Amino acid sequence: MLVFILRRLAQAVIVMLTVAFIAFMLFQFVGDPVTNLLGQDATPEERARMRSDLGLDQPFFVQFGHFVGNAVQGEFGLSLRQGRKVSSLIVERFPATLELSLTAAVLALVVGIPMGVYAALRRGSFLSQVLLTISLLGVSLPTFLIGILLILVFSVTLGWLPSFGRGETVTLGLWSTGFLTLDGWKHLVLPSITLAIFQLTLIMRLVRAEMLEVLRTDYIKFARARGLSDRAVHFGHALKNTLVPVITITGLQLGSLIAFAIITETVFQWPGMGLLFIQAVTFADIPVMAAYLCLIALIFVLINLVVDLLYFQVDPRLRISNAAGAH
Numbered sequence: 001m002l003v004f005i006l007r008r009l010a011q012a013v014i015v016m017l018t019v020a021f022i023a024f025m026l027f028q029f030v031g032d033p034v035t036n037l038l039g040q041d042a043t044p045e046e047r048a049r050m051r052s053d054l055g056l057d058q059p060f061f062v063q064f065g066h067f068v069g070n071a072v073q074g075e076f077g078l079s080l081r082q083g084r085k086v087s088s089l090i091v092e093r094f095p096a097t098l099e100l101s102l103t104a105a106v107l108a109l110v111v112g113i114p115m116g117v118y119a120a121l122r123r124g125s126f127l128s129q130v131l132l133t134i135s136l137l138g139v140s141l142p143t144f145l146i147g148i149l150l151i152l153v154f155s156v157t158l159g160w161l162p163s164f165g166r167g168e169t170v171t172l173g174l175w176s177t178g179f180l181t182l183d184g185w186k187h188l189v190l191p192s193i194t195l196a197i198f199q200l201t202l203i204m205r206l207v208r209a210e211m212l213e214v215l216r217t218d219y220i221k222f223a224r225a226r227g228l229s230d231r232a233v234h235f236g237h238a239l240k241n242t243l244v245p246v247i248t249i250t251g252l253q254l255g256s257l258i259a260f261a262i263i264t265e266t267v268f269q270w271p272g273m274g275l276l277f278i279q280a281v282t283f284a285d286i287p288v289m290a291a292y293l294c295l296i297a298l299i300f301v302l303i304n305l306v307v308d309l310l311y312f313q314v315d316p317r318l319r320i321s322n323a324a325g326a327h
Contacts, residue, residue: 116207
């Protein structure tokens with residue numbers, strides 16, 4: 001187990017250094033931070049002094065080393081657009097993105113898994129075909145179109161739910177949450193559904209396909225031959241083994257929800273990391289873009305590590321093969 005963890009940690013460090021290098025290259029090839037900070041009218045002396053203050057007159061790998069050292073401490077400099085520390089912007093915006101992503105993930109799991117199980121066990125029924133048709137639409141329709149349609153129906157036509165913003169929030173230390181207010185929940189409904197639909201349909205189709213595959217295996221036939229009830233076979237044996245690959249997909253999808261909430265946050269003007277990144281791209285705010293890339297990479301690396309460990313615990317074949325490889 002220790003060897004497995006150390007190997008995964010080494011891979012995680014390599015991935016993070018690669019992403020940090022890509023983020024650092026943004027500073028080298030996308031705009032000139034000195035010009036952005038001082039403007040076009042700065043004198044050569046002022047520009048030279050600023051380059052020295054920022055460390056831009058040092059060798060390339062020295063600058064990269066400083067960048068990695070600062071990134072490890074969560075420091076990415078000042079936002080060129082807002083003139084504030086990037087770390088403070090991330091602390092301010094990240095709670096909104098995390099709450100939206102977690103709500104969407106829970107919604108996708110709570111709805112997607114039962115739908116997938118039903119579609120597998122009642123294959124060929126009318127409702128099963130309806131669910132498959134809906135899932136096909138959910139996979140095919142672009143996220144921004146789903147968001148606009150939900151706004152049109154529930155905000156403009158019916159007037160039931162707000163169409164933009166995060167609503168009223170409560171601050172708990174450095175964390176701001178909308179979970180503790182009714183207005184926050186109302187603002188969360190439409191964007192979380194919009195973000196969850198693609199993941200929900202993906203999980204549903206995955207669970208259905210895996211469950212149909214498991215139901216054809218010999219040990220399920222043996223369980224039926226022992227006289228076990230359909231409920232025991234379906235939920236005690238088939239579903240348990242179906243969820244093994246779902247763990248991996250779900251973990252990776254949580255990372256995707258956080259990384260690709262950009263479109264949903266833009267449609268609903270949700271004040272999270274995605275909207276911050278879009279604004280940074282528009283204004284070529286390189287420190288914010290670099291911080292976003294590193295943060296998303298870190299989230300994916302951590303989720304992959306947790307998923308690998310869960311998979312290692314759930315699937316005994318990995319422990320056996322790993323032990324054999326060690327000997």
